[in-house]
Amino acid sequence: MTKTAAIVGGGVIGGGWAARFLLNGWNVQVFDPDPEAERKIGEVLANARRSLPGLSDAPLPEEGKLSFHDDMGAALKGAVWIQESVPEVLELKHKIFAQIQSHCDKGAVIGSSTSGFKPSELQQGADAPGQIIVTHPFNPVYLLPLIEVVTTEENDADFIEAAKAELTGLGLYPLHLKKEIDAHIADRFLEAVWREALWLLKDGIATTEEIDNAIRYGFGIRWAQMGLFETYRVAGGEAGMKHFMAQFGPCLKFPWTKLMDVPEFNDELVDLIAGQSDEQSGAYSIRELERIRDNNLVAMMRALKAQDWGAGALLKSHDTLLKGGTPLGTPLEAMGDLSQPIVTLSRAVPLDWTDYNGHMTESRYLDAFAQSTDRFMDLIGANNEYIEGGMSYFTAETHIRHLDEVRAGERIEVRTQMLLGKGKKLHLFHSMYAGDKLLATGESFLLHVSLETRRPCEPSEAVSAAMAKIAEAQAGLPYPEGAGSAIRAPK
Amino acid sequence: MTKTAAIVGGGVIGGGWAARFLLNGWNVQVFDPDPEAERKIGEVLANARRSLPGLSDAPLPEEGKLSFHDDMGAALKGAVWIQESVPEVLELKHKIFAQIQSHCDKGAVIGSSTSGFKPSELQQGADAPGQIIVTHPFNPVYLLPLIEVVTTEENDADFIEAAKAELTGLGLYPLHLKKEIDAHIADRFLEAVWREALWLLKDGIATTEEIDNAIRYGFGIRWAQMGLFETYRVAGGEAGMKHFMAQFGPCLKFPWTKLMDVPEFNDELVDLIAGQSDEQSGAYSIRELERIRDNNLVAMMRALKAQDWGAGALLKSHDTLLKGGTPLGTPLEAMGDLSQPIVTLSRAVPLDWTDYNGHMTESRYLDAFAQSTDRFMDLIGANNEYIEGGMSYFTAETHIRHLDEVRAGERIEVRTQMLLGKGKKLHLFHSMYAGDKLLATGESFLLHVSLETRRPCEPSEAVSAAMAKIAEAQAGLPYPEGAGSAIRAPK
Numbered sequence: 001m002t003k004t005a006a007i008v009g010g011g012v013i014g015g016g017w018a019a020r021f022l023l024n025g026w027n028v029q030v031f032d033p034d035p036e037a038e039r040k041i042g043e044v045l046a047n048a049r050r051s052l053p054g055l056s057d058a059p060l061p062e063e064g065k066l067s068f069h070d071d072m073g074a075a076l077k078g079a080v081w082i083q084e085s086v087p088e089v090l091e092l093k094h095k096i097f098a099q100i101q102s103h104c105d106k107g108a109v110i111g112s113s114t115s116g117f118k119p120s121e122l123q124q125g126a127d128a129p130g131q132i133i134v135t136h137p138f139n140p141v142y143l144l145p146l147i148e149v150v151t152t153e154e155n156d157a158d159f160i161e162a163a164k165a166e167l168t169g170l171g172l173y174p175l176h177l178k179k180e181i182d183a184h185i186a187d188r189f190l191e192a193v194w195r196e197a198l199w200l201l202k203d204g205i206a207t208t209e210e211i212d213n214a215i216r217y218g219f220g221i222r223w224a225q226m227g228l229f230e231t232y233r234v235a236g237g238e239a240g241m242k243h244f245m246a247q248f249g250p251c252l253k254f255p256w257t258k259l260m261d262v263p264e265f266n267d268e269l270v271d272l273i274a275g276q277s278d279e280q281s282g283a284y285s286i287r288e289l290e291r292i293r294d295n296n297l298v299a300m301m302r303a304l305k306a307q308d309w310g311a312g313a314l315l316k317s318h319d320t321l322l323k324g325g326t327p328l329g330t331p332l333e334a335m336g337d338l339s340q341p342i343v344t345l346s347r348a349v350p351l352d353w354t355d356y357n358g359h360m361t362e363s364r365y366l367d368a369f370a371q372s373t374d375r376f377m378d379l380i381g382a383n384n385e386y387i388e389g390g391m392s393y394f395t396a397e398t399h400i401r402h403l404d405e406v407r408a409g410e411r412i413e414v415r416t417q418m419l420l421g422k423g424k425k426l427h428l429f430h431s432m433y434a435g436d437k438l439l440a441t442g443e444s445f446l447l448h449v450s451l452e453t454r455r456p457c458e459p460s461e462a463v464s465a466a467m468a469k470i471a472e473a474q475a476g477l478p479y480p481e482g483a484g485s486a487i488r489a490p491k
Numbered sequence: 492m493t494k495t496a497a498i499v500g501g502g503v504i505g506g507g508w509a510a511r512f513l514l515n516g517w518n519v520q521v522f523d524p525d526p527e528a529e530r531k532i533g534e535v536l537a538n539a540r541r542s543l544p545g546l547s548d549a550p551l552p553e554e555g556k557l558s559f560h561d562d563m564g565a566a567l568k569g570a571v572w573i574q575e576s577v578p579e580v581l582e583l584k585h586k587i588f589a590q591i592q593s594h595c596d597k598g599a600v601i602g603s604s605t606s607g608f609k610p611s612e613l614q615q616g617a618d619a620p621g622q623i624i625v626t627h628p629f630n631p632v633y634l635l636p637l638i639e640v641v642t643t644e645e646n647d648a649d650f651i652e653a654a655k656a657e658l659t660g661l662g663l664y665p666l667h668l669k670k671e672i673d674a675h676i677a678d679r680f681l682e683a684v685w686r687e688a689l690w691l692l693k694d695g696i697a698t699t700e701e702i703d704n705a706i707r708y709g710f711g712i713r714w715a716q717m718g719l720f721e722t723y724r725v726a727g728g729e730a731g732m733k734h735f736m737a738q739f740g741p742c743l744k745f746p747w748t749k750l751m752d753v754p755e756f757n758d759e760l761v762d763l764i765a766g767q768s769d770e771q772s773g774a775y776s777i778r779e780l781e782r783i784r785d786n787n788l789v790a791m792m793r794a795l796k797a798q799d800w801g802a803g804a805l806l807k808s809h810d811t812l813l814k815g816g817t818p819l820g821t822p823l824e825a826m827g828d829l830s831q832p833i834v835t836l837s838r839a840v841p842l843d844w845t846d847y848n849g850h851m852t853e854s855r856y857l858d859a860f861a862q863s864t865d866r867f868m869d870l871i872g873a874n875n876e877y878i879e880g881g882m883s884y885f886t887a888e889t890h891i892r893h894l895d896e897v898r899a900g901e902r903i904e905v906r907t908q909m910l911l912g913k914g915k916k917l918h919l920f921h922s923m924y925a926g927d928k929l930l931a932t933g934e935s936f937l938l939h940v941s942l943e944t945r946r947p948c949e950p951s952e953a954v955s956a957a958m959a960k961i962a963e964a965q966a967g968l969p970y971p972e973g974a975g976s977a978i979r980a981p982k
Binding site: 012138139144145146148173175177178179181185186188189190192193194195196197200203204205206208209210211212213214215216217218219220221222223224225226227228229230231233234235236241242245274277278280281286289290292293295296297299300301302303304306307309310311314352361362363364365366367369370394395396397398399400401402405427443445454483484485486487488 | 630636637668684694695697700704707711712714717718720724726727765771777780786793794797805852855861885890893896918934945974975979
C-alpha cells in the first residue's frame with residue numbers, strides 16, 4: 001500500500017525531502033504557511049525529476065501524490081513519517097512538535113532536519129518524546145544519500161530500527177550516531193572549515209574562488225570516494241595507519257588553524273565575501289548552478305556506481321532492492337508469457353547519457369543494448385556465477401539503427417527478440433521504445449566462449465535448454481523489420 | 492627539446508612528482524639515499540602509467556627517461572626544475588637547499604613539497620633565496636591537479652610566472668597564494684577536520700568508517716565539484732550569498748567545534764584509530780586501495796570532464812593544449828597527405844572504459860568511433876561553430892565488428908576512410924588498432940540535418956568542398972573488407 005509522508009516546513013530542505021519521498025512512490029502532504037511554498041517545492045521537484053530517476057539503473061516506483069494543506073491535521077492524516085524542517089529556533093520547533101503530536105498517529109516517526117540541536121533538546125516537554133528523532137539530511141536531499149540519525153534513550157530500539165529501514169527504502173544511508181552531540185558529525189567539520197575559510201578571506205590569503213579550487217582540485221575530489229581515514233591510511237603506505245599517525249600527530253601542536261578565534265562578522269566581511277562570490281559564480285543564476293551541480297553529482301555518483309564503491313555502491317544495492325532483490329531481475333521460470341519480445345531494460349535516461357542538447361548520445365544506445373544483452377544472458381543462466389565459472393558470451397557484431405531522439409529523464413524500454421539461440425550462437429534483436437515511439441534497434445550477434453582460451457565453445461546444458469525454451473515460445477513472432485540488413489554502400 | 496626535472500627525496504610524494512614529469516615527456520633524475528627509493532618510485536610509476544594516460548583524451552608525449560643517482564651533482568645536471576620532497580624538518584631542508592644550490596643551474600626552479608613551512612622560512616640562509624618557492628602537491632600527485640604555489644618578495648615576478656607556466660604544462664593547477672601563511676590553504680582545512688575527527692573518535696560518537704561515510708556520502712561528493720562558497724551560494728537560494736551568511740554567521744558563536752582543545756595523543760587513541768581503520772579497510776592491501784582510489788578518481792574526473800566542470804574543465808583545457816591548441820586537432824589544410832585513412836583518434840584506453848576484467852567494454856567501442864566521427868566532422872568544417880549555426884550530422888546507422896580485445900592503458904588509434912561524402916550523405920568506415928592489431932571496425936552512415944527541423948538538408952559549400960577534397964584524395968583506396976556487410980541471420 002502506498003505510504004504517506006507529511007512535510008512540515010517546505011523550502012530547499014523540506015522540498016528535497018518531499019521529492020525524495022514522492023519519487024520513491026510515497027504520497028506527500030505538505031504543511032507550510034508560506035504562500036510561496038507550492039512554487040518553491042515545485043522547483044525543487046522539477047530538479048529532482050530530471051536527476052533522480054536516471055541516477056537509478058532500475059525504474060523507480062510510480063510517483064506518489066503531492067498535496068498542500070493549510071491545516072496541520074489534514075497534512076498529517078495517515079502519515080507514517082513526519083519530517084520537520086522549520087527554521088533553527090528551538091522554541092519554534094517545540095511549538096511545532098506540540099502541534100504535530102496533537103494530530104499525528106502515535107506510531108508515526110517525527111524526524112527533525114535540524115543541523116544543530118540534539119534530540120534530547122528537541123524532545124524537551126514533548127507529550128511523546130519517544131516519537132521524535134533527528135534525521136539530518138544534506139542538500140540536495142533528493143540526490144545525496146547521507147542522513148544523520150540521532151536518538152536518545154527515550155526512543156525505543158524497535159522504533160529506531162523501523163525508522164532506519166524506511167530511510168534505507170528511500171535510497172538513503174542512515175548514519176546512526178552512537179551518542180548525541182551538538183551539530184552531529186558532518187556539520188562540525190563544515191563549521192571548522194567555514195571558520196578557517198573566513199579567516200583566509202579576511203586576511204587576504206585567497207579569494208572565494210581560489211579557496212573553492214583548493215578544495216575541489218585536491219582533497220574534495222578525494223573525499224568524494226574515500227573519507228579522511230581511508231585516505232590517510234593509503235597515504236601512510238605500507239607502514240600503515242600507526243606510522244601515519246606518528247607522523248601527523250605532532251602537527252596538532254602547531255598553531256596552524258585559527259581555532260578559538262572567530263573573525264568579527266561585520267558588514268565589511270559580508271561584503272567582501274558576497275562580492276567575491278558574485279565574481280566567481282555570478283555568471284550563472286542559482287537555478288542554473290543547481291542544474292550544473294545535479295549534473296555533476298549524477299555523473300560522479302554513476303561513475304562511482306560503475307566502480308561499485310562509496311556512494312555508487314549504495315546506489316547499486318538500492319537498484320537491486322528496486323529490482324526485487326536480484327541484481328538483474330526476475331528469473332526465467334518466473335517470467336510468465338514469453339511469446340512476445342522480452343523487456344530486458346526499463347529505465348530513465350540519466351543526465352550523464354546526454355549531449356549538450358539534452359538528447360541521448362550515440363554511444364549510450366549501445367550502452368543500453370549491452371545492458372539488455374546482459375539481462376538476457378542472466379535470463380538464460382549465463383549470469384555472474386556462470387561467468388566466474390569460466391564461460392561467457394562475446395559480442396561479435398552489432399548493427400544499430402537510430403530512428404528517433406530521446407531526452408534525459410524520459411523512460412525507455414528495450415524489448416528483445418531472440419532470432420537464434422543454439423549451440424555457440426546467440427542472435428538478438430533489441431528494440432528501444434519511449435512509450436509507443438520506436439527510438440532505435442540494436443541487432444547483436446554473440447558467440448559463446450571459454451574465458452580461458454578466449455575461443456568459441458558449447459554452452460552448458462542449462463543455458464541451451466533455456467534458449468530452447470525461449471526459441472519455442474517466440475517461434476510465432478514475425479522476423480523483425482530491419483534485421484539482417486546492411487548499410488547500403490556504393491562500391 | 493626534452494626538459495629535465497630532478498627529484499630530491501623519493502617516497503610517495505617525490506614518486507608522484509617523478510611520474511607526473513615522466514609521463515608528460517620530461518626526463519627525470521632522482522636523488523634519494525634510501526636504498527628502497529627505486530622500488531618505491533617504480534610502484535608509484537606503475538600506478539601512474541595505468542591511470543594518467545587514459546585520463547587524457549589526447550595522447551601524452553612520449554615518456555621521458557628515468558634515472559637514479561647517488562650523487563647530487565649528477566642528479567641535478569641539466570635540470571630546469573628541482574623538486575624537494577624530504578621530511579618536514581626545517582634544518583634538513585636548509586641543508587638540502589645548500590647542497591642543491593652548490594650544484595644546480597642558477598635559473599632552475601627549486602620547488603618544495605612542504606605542507607607546513609612558509610617560503611620565507613625555507614629561504615632563510617640560502618645563497619639564492621629567489622630560486623626557492625613552495626609548490627605543494629596533493630596525493631596522488633600524478634592525478635590531482637592542485638599545486639599550492641607560495642612565494643616571497645625574494646622571488647622575481649617573471650621567475651614565478653615561468654614556474655607557473657611549467658606547472659600548467661604538466662596538467663597542474665598552480666594556485667598562487669596572495670600571501671604566505673603556515674600550512675598554506677588546504678592543509679589548514681585538513682588539520683581542522685582531522686582535529687575534530689579525533690575528538691569524535693575519542694568521545695565515541697562514531698567509528699573511523701562512519702566518519703568517512705559522513706564525509707563521502709554528503710559534503711565530500713559536493714566538494715568534488717563545487718567548493719565551500721559555491722555550494723553555500725546555491726544553498727542560499729534566490730536570496731543570495733548575503734542572506735545565506737546572515738543565517739549561518741551567528742552559528743560561528745556556537746561552541747560546536749572543539750577548537751583550541753587538542754585530544755591527548757596517547758597510545759590508547761592511536762590504538763583505537765588503528766584498530767577501527769583495520770576493521771574498515773583491512774580487507775584490502777594498501778596497493779589495492781591505491782588502485783581502487785585511482786579508478787574512482789579517474790572515473791569521477793572523466794565524468795566531470797564530460798560536464799566541462801571543475802577538475803574536468805581543467806583536464807579538458809589540458810587536452811586542448813596536448814592537441815596543439817585546437818579542441819579537436821589539426822585543421823584539414825594542415826593535414827598533409829590525405830590519400831590514406833585519416834587518424835581520427837589516438838588515445839590510451841581509460842580505466843573507466845573497462846569491465847571487471849580490465850578489457851574495454853562493448854559500448855566504449857562506439858564511444859571511440861563516435862569521437863572519431865566528431866573529429867572527422869571537425870576536419871570537414873562541421874565543427875562546434877557550424878553546429879551552433881544550426882546544422883549538424885546525425886548518425887542513422889552503425890555496424891560494429893569486434894575482432895580483438897584491448898586493455899586499460901593500451902594506446903588505440905582509429906583510422907577513417909570516407910566511403911561517401913556528397914550532398915546530405917556521409918558514410919565513414921573506422922578501423923581501430925592497437926599497434927598493428929585490428930581490434931574493431933565501425934561503419935557509420937550519417938545524414939546532414941537542420942537542427943531546427945531535425946530533417947535532412949544540404950551542407951554548406953565549404954563542408955561539401957572539404958568532403959570533395961577528401962573523396963579525391965582517398966579515391967585510390969580499396970573498398971574495405973567488412974564494409975557494407977550485414978549480420979548473417981537465418982530467416
